[in-house]
Each structure stands twice: as C-alpha cells, then as structure tokens.
Amino acid sequence: MSDAPARRRISPMFRSLLTYNYRTWFLGAVISNIGGWMQATAQDWVVLTELTDNDATAMGATMALQFGPPLVLVSVTGWVADRFERRKILLATQSTLMVLAVGVAVLLLTGVMTLPLMLGFAAAFGVTNAFDAPARQAFVSDVVSMEDTPNAVALNSASFNMARLIGPAIGGVLIVALGSGWVFIANAVTFLAMLVALMLIRRSELMPRAKGGKSTAGLAAGFRYVFSRPDLLVVFIMVFLVGAFGMNFPIFASTMALEFDQGADGYGLLSSVLAIGSLTGALLVARRDRARVRVIVISAAGFGVASIASALMPSYWAYAAVLIFVGFSTVSMLTTANGYVQTTTDAALRGRVLALYMAVLMGSTPIGAPIAGWIADAFGPRAAITVGGTAGLVAGAIGVGWMLWSGRLHRNERTRFLLTLDETRPMSVIRAMDPVAFDDRSTSTVPIRLPHEGKG
Numbered sequence: 314m315s316d317a318p319a320r321r322r323i324s325p326m327f328r329s330l331l332t333y334n335y336r337t338w339f340l341g342a343v344i345s346n347i348g349g350w351m352q353a354t355a356q357d358w359v360v361l362t363e364l365t366d367n368d369a370t371a372m373g374a375t376m377a378l379q380f381g382p383p384l385v386l387v388s389v390t391g392w393v394a395d396r397f398e399r400r401k402i403l404l405a406t407q408s409t410l411m412v413l414a415v416g417v418a419v420l421l422l423t424g425v426m427t428l429p430l431m432l433g434f435a436a437a438f439g440v441t442n443a444f445d446a447p448a449r450q451a452f453v454s455d456v457v458s459m460e461d462t463p464n465a466v467a468l469n470s471a472s473f474n475m476a477r478l479i480g481p482a483i484g485g486v487l488i489v490a491l492g493s494g495w496v497f498i499a500n501a502v503t504f505l506a507m508l509v510a511l512m513l514i515r516r517s518e519l520m521p522r523a524k525g526g527k528s529t530a531g532l533a534a535g536f537r538y539v540f541s542r543p544d545l546l547v548v549f550i551m552v553f554l555v556g557a558f559g560m561n562f563p564i565f566a567s568t569m570a571l572e573f574d575q576g577a578d579g580y581g582l583l584s585s586v587l588a589i590g591s592l593t594g595a596l597l598v599a600r601r602d603r604a605r606v607r608v609i610v611i612s613a614a615g616f617g618v619a620s621i622a623s624a625l626m627p628s629y630w631a632y633a634a635v636l637i638f639v640g641f642s643t644v645s646m647l648t649t650a651n652g653y654v655q656t657t658t659d660a661a662l663r664g665r666v667l668a669l670y671m672a673v674l675m676g677s678t679p680i681g682a683p684i685a686g687w688i689a690d691a692f693g694p695r696a697a698i699t700v701g702g703t704a705g706l707v708a709g710a711i712g713v714g715w716m717l718w719s720g721r722l723h724r725n726e727r728t729r730f731l732l733t734l735d736e737t738r739p740m741s742v743i744r745a746m747d748p749v750a751f752d753d754r755s756t757s758t759v760p761i762r763l764p765h766e767g768k769g
Contacts (some may be wrong), residue, residue, distance in 0.1 A: 326599045329465040334456040334514045340714045341510025343472045344405075348422070348503025350480025352414060354584060355496035357563040359421070363493065369568050369694075371428060372409075374427045375435045376563065380678035382439035383671050385448060391535055391668025394447040399455055400519075404511050406445035411504035413437055414497045421494030439507040446675065447668035454655060454663060455519045463652040467599035470648040474595050474640070478587035485581020501669060518685030523732025526616070535665030538658075545657075546607065548650050551613050551708040555646065556679030559701035562587060564685050566636075568694035573629035578689040586591045586633045595648055604652035610712030611647035617705025624698040642705075647674070655697055 329335045357372060365371045383390065393402065417434050420426040438516070457465045487496050537547050544724075570580040621639040626632040651670070658666045681701075690695040 322345060326596060328469070329457050330459045330669035332457050332461070332518075334518055335453075335461075335465055336455055337510050337513050338452075338463065339468060339472055341467065342564070343506040344506035345503050346473050346476030346520075347480045347483070348500035350477050350584070351484035351487065351496050352500035353563070353616040354481040354484035354581050355493045356417075356435075356604045356665050357567055358485075358488055358580060359426070359741070360428070361430060361567050362577075364431060367568075367571060369564055369686040369689040370683065371686075372564055372567070373561070373682040373684070375401070375432060376561070376682035377679035378432055378440040379435040379442075380675040380682070382436070382443040383668075383675040384673075384677075384679065386440070386443045387668050387672035388535075388665075390443050390447050390501055391665035393444060394451050394664030394668060396664075398512055399448045399452040399664075400514060400516070402444065402448040404508065406441050406448070407507050407511070410438065410445070411508075411630075413441065414504070415686055418494045418497035421497065422492070423694075425431070432611055439585040443689075444487055446671040447563065447664055449663045450651065450655070450667045450671065453659075456514070458491060458520065459656065462655055463601070463604050464599055465654040466604075466655060467595055467601075467648050470644055471595035471599060474588045474591035474644055474709065479588075481584030481588070482579040483581075485578040485584075488581075489576040498524065501730060508639075535662050535669060539666060540661050542657075543715070543719065548606070548609060548653060551609060552650055552670070553556055553649065553673045553677045554704045554708040554711075555616060555643070558627045558685065558704035559616060560643065561685040561697070561701065564682065564689055565698050565701070567693060568689045568697075569632055570629075571654045572621075572694060575629060579626050579629070583633055583636060590637035590642075591644040592640075593637075593640040594644035598645060600651070601649075603703070604649045604656060606653065606716070608649045609646050609653065610709055610716065612642045612649065613705050614709025614764045615642035615705075616646060617702045617707075617709060618700030620705060624695040624702065630655075634705050662763070681695055705723055735760055 323690060330339065356375070358373050361367055361369070409640055412432060415429075420430060422497075428526050451742055453463050453465045453469060484496050487499065541665070562584070566583040567580050570576075570583060573579070594612075598604075616639065619635060623635040623639055626635055641680065655663065685697045685701065688700060706742050
C-alpha cells in the first residue's frame with residue numbers, strides 16, 4: 314500500500330519517520346544518546362576535577378585516546394561495515410559499550426579509579442566506537458530509501474542533539490546529587506533501548522545492499538575513490554580543520570565553567586545550551602531536500618565567527634548565549650557534510666568512505682584536543698577557543714577557494730552582481746562489472762543529478 318497520502322500529511326522535515334524501521338531506530342537512538350551525553354559529561358568532569366587538579370591537558374589526552382582509534386583502524390572498520398550485516402555489528406558494539414560503562418561505574422563507586430585506568434577505558438571506548446560509527450552511519454541507508462537518506466541523516470543529528478540538550482544537564486545534576494559512578498550506570502541502562510530497537514527492526518524491510526569486494530584491494534578502493542573526488546577532499550579538509558581545532562567543546566566548556574566559578578551543574582548546562590543551537594541546525598537541515606556544498610562552506614565560516622565571539626564574552630550567561638550560535642553552525646556543517654558524503658558516494662563503497670569521513674571527524678581529535686588542552690592550560694581557555702574559531706574561518710576560506718577554482722561559483726547571467734553556485738555533483742564512474750577493484754585509468758568524472766535535482 315502506498316504511503317503517498319501520509320507523506321502529503323506529514324511535514325517534509327519528518328518524512329523518514331513514516332518508515333517503521335527508521336522510526337524504531339530513531340526512538341532507540343534518542344534514549345541511548347541521552348545516556349551517552351550523561352556519560353560524556355561525567356567522564357570529562359571526573360578527569361578534570363576528581364582524577365586531576367583541573368588539568369586540561371589530561372582531559373585532552375583522554376579525548377585523544379577515545380577518538381584516535383577511528384583514525385588508526387579506518388581501513389578495517391570501513392571494510393567491516395561494507396562486508397558484514399550492519400545490524401549485527403551494531404548489536405555487538407552497543408553491547409560492548411554497555412559492558413565498558415558498567416566497568417567504569419564499578420571502579421568509580423568502589424573508589425579505585427585512577428587516571429591510567431580511565432585512559433585505558435577511554436581507549437577501549439574508542440576502539441569499539443571505531444567499528445560502531447561507520448556501521449551506524451551507513452545503517453541509515455539500510456533502513457530508508459536513498460531519496461530519504463539526507464532527511465534521515467539530519468533527523469539522526471536532531472536525535473543526537475535532542476539528547477545533548479537533555480543529557481548533560483541531567484548528568485551534571487546527578488554528579489552533584491549522587492556521584493559520577495551512578496551516571497555511568499544510568500548510561501549502561503539506556504543502551505538497552507538501542508539493543509531492543511535493533512532486535513525489533515524488520516530485516517525483510519531493509520534496503521538491498523551493494524556488496525563490496527572481499528579482497529584487500531577493496532580496502533584501497535575507498536581511499537582511491539575519495540582522492541578521485543575533489544569535492545569530497547575539500548569537504549574532508551574542512552571537517553578536519555573544524556573537528557581538530559574547533560570541536561573540543563568538553564575542554565572549552567569545562568575550563569570556561571571553571572573560569573566563571575561554576576561547578577559540574579554549570580558545565581552540564583553549557584553543554585545543553587550548545588545543544589539548543591545544534592538541534593535547531595539539525596532540524597533546518599532536515600527541511601532541505603538535499604545536501605549542498607555551499608551550506609557546508611557558510612556553516613564553517615559561521616562557526617569561526619561564533620567561536621571567536623564566544624571567547625570575548627565577559628560573563629557566564631553571555632558565553633552561554635553565544636554557544637547557541639556555535640552549536641547551530643557546527644551541526645549545520647557536519648550534518649550537511651554527512652548527508653553529502655552518503656548521497657554522492659557509490660553504494661558499494663559507502664561503508665568505507667563513511668569510515669574515512671568518521672576517521673577525519675573523530676580522528677582529528679587526537680591531534681587537536683591535546684593542543685587545545687595545552688593552550689587552555691598555558692594561555693587560558695579564551696585563547697584555545699580563538700584558535701578553534703580561526704580554524705573555522707580557514708576552513709570556510711578553503712571552501713570558497715575551491716568553489717572559485719572548480720568553476721562552480723559564477724556570475725548569474727540575468728543580474729550583474731549576483732553570484733550562484735552550480736550544485737551539480739561530479740561522481741567518479743566506476744566499472745559496472747567490478748565497482749570495487751577499479752584503477753585510475755578506469756575512472757573519470759561526469760556531472761550527474763541526484764534525487765530532487767530535477768528530471769532528465
């Protein structure tokens with residue numbers, strides 16, 4: 314039975330929720346993400362105030378260990394996401410993350426947690442997430458049609474930031490009221506929602522998947538594919554710059570909270586305020602029919618301006634207010650970039666390309682977080698935030714430069730001063746008989762039109 318009448322009744326912003334599998338996945342993700350943000354708040358606060366004496370460098374090292382594995386293991390994790398059933402991968406990774414959360418909780422509640430132990434758990438979380446992230450990102454295209462994928466990606470981001478709006482605030486209150494260990498227990502319980510959702514998903518309604526190759530040659534195919542796409546390279550560079558130097562929010566927000574004489578609850582509130590802008594950005598992206606490069610470029614520059622402005626704020630509440638704009642620009646950029654990568658990548662290589670994307674995004678943290686922590690310790694948090702904002706401005710400038718170089722930005726023939734951006738995407742043509750094992754001589758670029766770009 315056609316769902317066309319229902320699609321006419323529902324807002325385009327929420328059209329992916331008409332699909333049973335996506336609706337089930339979405340509800341489980343909201344609950345699990347709330348717990349995840351509670352735990353993230355607790356972990357940052359434990360390292361900064363319980364295991365060290367306000368040592369932002371130690372906090373940066375913890376983030377580096379947690380976000381480094383996606384970069385180191387990118388070839389393996391991308392191949393796994395393409396080769397095996399993603400639902401089963403997620404059942405395994407989510408169960409492992411739940412067990413690790415219980416382990417941290419026990420050590421905290423018994424008073425035997427130390428900084429080296431926490432660093433070890435951070436690395437374990439990182440390795441598990443290295444396999445979880447590309448499978449989770451690519452799983453979106455398994456539960457909805459390609460036409461609805463940009464919307465589903467944006468709603469995933471909305472779910473993530475809806476949880477960010479609630480989780481840190483609850484986590485901060487629980488730390489003060491019960492102690493950090495119980496926050497990890499609460500997060501472990503929320504993993505059950507995701508596990509139940511994965512088991513309730515109807516496997517018969519999952520989208521057909523293009524199978525990647527089994528050989529090691531297929532691992533290099535993902536890298537060659539990205540390097541054959543100048544547009545993807547520019548997107549990856551912009552994401553790397555913002556991710557490495559600008560998205561160290563736990564360091565920025567926690568050290569600014571201390572500067573304004575705030576406790577764990579004040580830090581949690583800053584994270585929730587950031588999520589107000591993030592959620593707004595995600596929902597606006599969900600309204601768009603497709604992901605556009607110009608949105609990524611404008612959002613990167615907007616992130617830079619908002620971040621530098623936040624570093625100049627004289628009071629806690631003024632800083633919190635500007636964080637709304639920081640969150641809005643950050644999520645607008647990352648959600649659009651994620652949707653662009655998913656909808657313009659060959660299906661047989663999507664898992665590997667998304668693994669590269671997640672490696673660039675999450676793997677940039679081991680580079681930027683220790684630097685941000687050192688700057689915050691040596692020169693103050695405002696200096697660290699300013700460096701991050703500058704990275705955003707540089708990312709925006711690179712995007713504009715590429716648009717000029719590629720010829721996408723041109724003068725509108727009907728008006729004298731209006732500049733327009735050609736959003737036709739170049740897509741590498743891969744051999745039909747073997748979409749994985751292609752070489753440089755078998756590829757070229759041609760303009761294609763994606764869904765919603767028009768007929769013909």
